[in-house]
Amino acid sequence: MGGIRILVAEDDTNLRNLLTKYLEKEGYSVFLASDGEKAMDIWYETPVDLAILDVMMPYADGWEVLEEIRQDSDIPVIMLTAKREEEDRLKGFDLGTDDYMTKPFSSRELVMRVKALLKRSGKLSQNTKIDLPGIVVDRETKIVETNTGLVELSAREFDLLLYFIDNKSHALTRMQILDRIWGYEYDGDTRVLDTTIKRLRHKLGDCGKCIRTLRGTGYIFEVEK
Numbered sequence: 001m002g003g004i005r006i007l008v009a010e011d012d013t014n015l016r017n018l019l020t021k022y023l024e025k026e027g028y029s030v031f032l033a034s035d036g037e038k039a040m041d042i043w044y045e046t047p048v049d050l051a052i053l054d055v056m057m058p059y060a061d062g063w064e065v066l067e068e069i070r071q072d073s074d075i076p077v078i079m080l081t082a083k084r085e086e087e088d089r090l091k092g093f094d095l096g097t098d099d100y101m102t103k104p105f106s107s108r109e110l111v112m113r114v115k116a117l118l119k120r121s122g123k124l125s126q127n128t129k130i131d132l133p134g135i136v137v138d139r140e141t142k143i144v145e146t147n148t149g150l151v152e153l154s155a156r157e158f159d160l161l162l163y164f165i166d167n168k169s170h171a172l173t174r175m176q177i178l179d180r181i182w183g184y185e186y187d188g189d190t191r192v193l194d195t196t197i198k199r200l201r202h203k204l205g206d207c208g209k210c211i212r213t214l215r216g217t218g219y220i221f222e223v224e225k
Contacts, residue, residue: 007051008023009033026115031046035060036059036064039060048075050114054080070095079100147206161204164221197211
């Protein structure tokens, strides 16, 4: 799933950051735009698999961005709006939107709708298993199995392992990991991360060696070729 690219065009900074947090936690690559013009710039420069567009944005609204996208692509598009009028919904579907969410909405529900649209469009594989040397991880069932058998992980340990796998061979700073797994609002002791990783390594056995410490930087997950 790490290869899925999502455009999020939303002028509300807090909502934009919240959506980014939830989508990146699922392993998606997120490209952010705070207005319609930036959204179109990203669309022209980056091949995205799905777009989430706020209707009311500066410079170019969500309808204009949607029209640009529909000129040469049928990728799934979700429109976000504070409006509830039926005419606006009909306009969105007439222009080619795939889904429509009225603010305020649940970020978790939006993520579920994103998954459904990606599966329907064939962008998201039905196979949720990640098979790496020495370890198999199932995203949906959250089952982890190493060469020595099943591994019982807490929800946070599983999210941490999945984040490492989705970013394997890429150096991750402690702050990057804390922001993703513990949340942007976390302001506690950073040693909680080191303690959790130590526990995760122990549970993974030999595979725990894949999580390497980068002195002065953070961690990196690397598997044997």
